[in-house]
Amino acid sequence: IRVGYYSADFHDHATAYLIAELIETHDRSRFDCIAFSFGPDRRDAMRQRLASGFDRFVDVGARSDREIVDLSRELGIDIAIDLKGFTRDSRPAIFAGRCAPVQASYLGYPGTMGARHMDYIIADSVVIPDGSRRHYSEKVVRLPGCYQANDTRKQISQRSPSRQELGLGEGFVFCCFNNSYKIQPATFDCWMRILQRVDGSRLWLIEDNALAVRNLRREAQARGVDGDRLVFSKRIALADHLARHRCADLFLDTLPYNAHTTASDALWAGLPVLTRMGQAFAGRVSV
DSSP states (O other): OEEEEEESOOSSSHHHHHHHHHHHTSOTTTOEEEEEEOSOOOOOHHHHHHHHHSSEEEEOTTSOHHHHHHHHHHTTOSEEEESOSSSTTOOTHHHHTOOSSEEEEOSSOSSOOOOTTOOEEEEOTTTSOGGGGGGOSSEEEEOSSOSOOOOTTOOOOSOOOOHHHHTOOSSOEEEEOSOGGGOOHHHHHHHHHHHHHSTTOEEEEEOOOHHHHHHHHHHHHHTTSOGGGEEEEOOOOHHHHHHHGGGOSEEEOOSSSOOSHHHHHHHHTTOOEEOOOOSSGGGTTTO
């Protein structure tokens, strides 16, 4: 059975970190695994690992959607796995052109494609419970346990910075390393009430852009919390990022879109995660 994986994220990216070992552990007596990469070649360690993990790694970034469909058919792809869905740099027209007899959506997009050409979505009983099946145009394939593949070879740096280096102080440290666009007003209200009740605590967030930092500190101030109690850190290499989880005490999740890779990273690093179960796929992954 020849399985094709299609993505723009075969490099130092969250999806790549999740699937690397999945690709390496496919039963090669039953499956050939071929990567169709239409993203950048950053020549990083993850790109090299994936290129070695697949039976064949094809860079199709310069090809049109139609050319990728034709190539897939020439190579005899039996099952095509879309790792992008409707996310950045996705190319759904490849699947609309029917690049394989069986096509499935997995991991990259937490929801239905709403398209007749996508046959299956790979999930589990938590992210798509029985009552939600009717909202999916795809047939739901449930994996046992959690649908999210992960990498048991993920390394954590031996050295982690001190709380003082990070500006976290000595009190209780709540954190959330989700993208800032996931922080909705209702969730932020909750967080500010928590900070008000826990003296000396800090909320540690990712610094993606200066505007978000200013806005969040302003909104904290408007809710009666000193904006300086929000501490921001820039993105760093994964092994170092996992190590700095040791400086936090509890991960606070977001809704309606909760932590996905960020939740598994926190748990891998030994940091407890406090979450709530949402109604949609995107709000049920960290449960």
